Amino acid sequence: MADANLMEKIVSLAKRRGFVYPGSEIYGGLAGTFDYGPMGVLLKENIQNLWLRMFRDERDDMYSVDAAILMNPKVWESSGHVAGFSDPLVECEKCKKRFRADHLDDVKTCECGGKLGEARQFNMMFKTHAGAMEDESAVVYLRPETAGGMFVNYKNVIDSIHPKLPFGLIQIGKAFRNEIAPRDFIFRLRELSQMEVEYFVNPSDWERAFEEWRKTIHAYAAAIGLSEGTVHELEVPDGDRAHYSKRTIDFEFDYPFGRKELWGLAYRTDFDLSAHEKGSGVEQKYLDEEAKEKFTPHVIEPSLGVDRTILALLSSAYREDEMGGEMRTYLAFDPKVAPVKAMVAPLLKNKPELVAKAREVRAELRKVHPQIAWDDNGNIGKRYRRQDEIGTPFCVTIDFDTLGEKPELKDTVTLRHRDTGEQERLSVAAAAARIAAAVA
Ligand SMILES: [Zn+2]
Numbered sequence: 001m002a003d004a005n006l007m008e009k010i011v012s013l014a015k016r017r018g019f020v021y022p023g024s025e026i027y028g029g030l031a032g033t034f035d036y037g038p039m040g041v042l043l044k045e046n047i048q049n050l051w052l053r054m055f056r057d058e059r060d061d062m063y064s065v066d067a068a069i070l071m072n073p074k075v076w077e078s079s080g081h082v083a084g085f086s087d088p089l090v091e092c093e094k095c096k097k098r099f100r101a102d103h104l105d106d107v108k109t110c111e112c113g114g115k116l117g118e119a120r121q122f123n124m125m126f127k128t129h130a131g132a133m134e135d136e137s138a139v140v141y142l143r144p145e146t147a148g149g150m151f152v153n154y155k156n157v158i159d160s161i162h163p164k165l166p167f168g169l170i171q172i173g174k175a176f177r178n179e180i181a182p183r184d185f186i187f188r189l190r191e192l193s194q195m196e197v198e199y200f201v202n203p204s205d206w207e208r209a210f211e212e213w214r215k216t217i218h219a220y221a222a223a224i225g226l227s228e229g230t231v232h233e234l235e236v237p238d239g240d241r242a243h244y245s246k247r248t249i250d251f252e253f254d255y256p257f258g259r260k261e262l263w264g265l266a267y268r269t270d271f272d273l274s275a276h277e278k279g280s281g282v283e284q285k286y287l288d289e290e291a292k293e294k295f296t297p298h299v300i301e302p303s304l305g306v307d308r309t310i311l312a313l314l315s316s317a318y319r320e321d322e323m324g325g326e327m328r329t330y331l332a333f334d335p336k337v338a339p340v341k342a343m344v345a346p347l348l349k350n351k352p353e354l355v356a357k358a359r360e361v362r363a364e365l366r367k368v369h370p371q372i373a374w375d376d377n378g379n380i381g382k383r384y385r386r387q388d389e390i391g392t393p394f395c396v397t398i399d400f401d402t403l404g405e406k407p408e409l410k411d412t413v414t415l416r417h418r419d420t421g422e423q424e425r426l427s428v429a430a431a432a433a434r435i436a437a438a439v440a
Helices: 004-016 038-057 073-078 147-151 154-161 203-223 271-280 306-317 352-365 380-390 428-439
Strands: 020-022 034-036 062-064 086-091 098-100 120-123 127-129 139-142 167-176 191-201 231-235 247-255 258-269 286-288 293-295 298-305 318-323 326-331 342-346 372-374 394-398 412-417 423-427
Touching (some): 004 318, 004 326, 034 038, 038 062, 038 191, 073 139, 073 271, 147 191, 147 271, 203 258, 203 298, 231 258, 298 306, 326 380, 342 380, 352 372, 352 394, 380 394, 394 428, 412 428
Parallel strands (some): 062 167, 342 372
Antiparallel strands (some): 086 098, 191 298, 231 247, 247 258
């Protein structure tokens, strides 16, 4: 069910609270680009760090690479992107404006009244020139996916680290796609971030590995707080898969504008390594010394879009309710992904002894996690609302009882819970332990 109103609210909150801004906004923006602000960067880091933890650090068979965005154009010839990474386009014969053919239905004329030509394929890779010459020999592309940088380093990793099969390469990075119709906020972008794995297996082992990564993807969805039942598997049927893939699952999410692809898991066979062996003339095989067998590994690829993950989290966490007789908006982020873990506040900012104690408590909580905010601006209710809107799970308030006005409450604080607004009184150490448990 499309909910345009909800989408508007999310876009507005994302800007108002420093998650996502339109790219180059003071110059009128640039379609298909967005910038992450202070809260967005922290959210992004948390998503990426959890992914690295689950897809790399909790395993023994994963190796990072960080490949260049600019690559030899032959990489993209071998991978098929130069010939086939394209969308069907029609061009207006009068004003030359281009439209996605598959978005037009039966429209035959342009907005200017001009006639639309026949559909043709338009390559989506961004082209630029390396060096001083601007001719065809200097053409390079901004990578359309991070995968290529891993395939071309397969042999380097084998030769330098000597991993045994199965093993994987893992990378987070930018990719660029010249989308004709960027849309839906940070869903369809021209510049995006990907979290990708290329997992190399013996061909006889692909089904086991595929299943293992399928489970890891679901575990990751749960870990970042996408509740069960909100991520749907779509088994991509034969005719719709990329020609080299023998099995693909799209993991879809119910965005406010409908159910759309969030992540993917593909069995790519030996397509990539074989194509690069053919294109480069450099052997890309694996020698299994025990079995005395030499072969081209097959590949399982879990591919996750960072920006789409952020949009899914913003959509699923967005809440409105009534608290204390007022409407409130909050983001019900899992504490593990929340940009700020807790806000510390002195009840009053003009009482030096309260402020000093609150600083001390904040320093203590920062030993648990660096993202502990400070806010002494305005009344306490307003401070809570600001934190609610960025999804801060806890607020810790220091008052006169903390200082010992009631001796039995000395060194206790109030811990406020974001979703319910409920507050409890507990020692600083107990509050720290509570926060530590929630964000671990
Ligand atoms: Zn036109």
